Amino acid sequence: MKILILEDEPVHAKFLTKLLNIVLESSIKEIKHVTSIDEADKELKSSPIDLLFLDLNIFGFDGFDILERIPTIFTNTIVVSANTDNAIRAFEYGVIDFIPKPISEERLRLALERHSLFAITYQKGGDQQKNVKSRLLQVDLDRVQNRLLHLMEIEKIYLNEDLTLEVLAEELELHPRQLSEFLNGKKQTTFNSFLHSYRIKEAKVLLLKYPEKNVSDIGFEVGYKSLSSFYEAFKKELKITASEFRQKNSISETT
Incomplete structure (x- = not known):
């Protein structure tokens, strides 16, 4: 697995690297740390990255800028940030998980499990999908698809300037994270x-x-x-x- 960490504080990047080596052990091929959005942009465009760990405050710059440049449907992303108020916004971009700082080994393991399940469900396919504990396991996906189509095509809910991931998820009787996973995995797009x-x-x-x-x-x-x-x-x-x-x-x- 090739991992890229975008973090402007070396001490946090070093600690995350240490935890990743403990949790993933020999499955890691490379962990690279960059400290600027431009560096991350260059790395993501130069070679395939399996997983991006993204801080949202990079020397005062907005980490969401990298999600605008590199859509999460092409790069699996886990946000690591102390600003938990941005969690819903992050899921609107289709990130797999949002880990609050300070990061713990237990929370990192959970995020990596979600990444693994997501990869099995939406990228590899096959019979393994039946046993995956994704957020959508108990959801009637046909009903969600039909209801979503009705909301967008018939009711034109998108004309509402206050439409957010949370609002649309509520209309679909889903958690925002479930809707994010549905759009990102099933429809290969992000909410935005x-x-x-x-x-x-x-x-x-x-x-x-x-x-x-x-x-x-x-x-x-x-x-x-x-x-x-x-x-x-x-x-x-x-x-x-x-x-x-x-x-x-x-x-x-x-x-």
């Missing part, structure tokens, strides 16, 4: 990406259907609280701005 996909799809329809409407008004209409979030999500999804999309498609329709 899932939400953006619906909002941007709706925005595309409105941009062409109502050419007289301002782009900013449409951004708010599809559920965004800020225009910067709308503009950023739209361009990330389509590689062009909302105004360019409208202009390009308007020209196509008239030619």
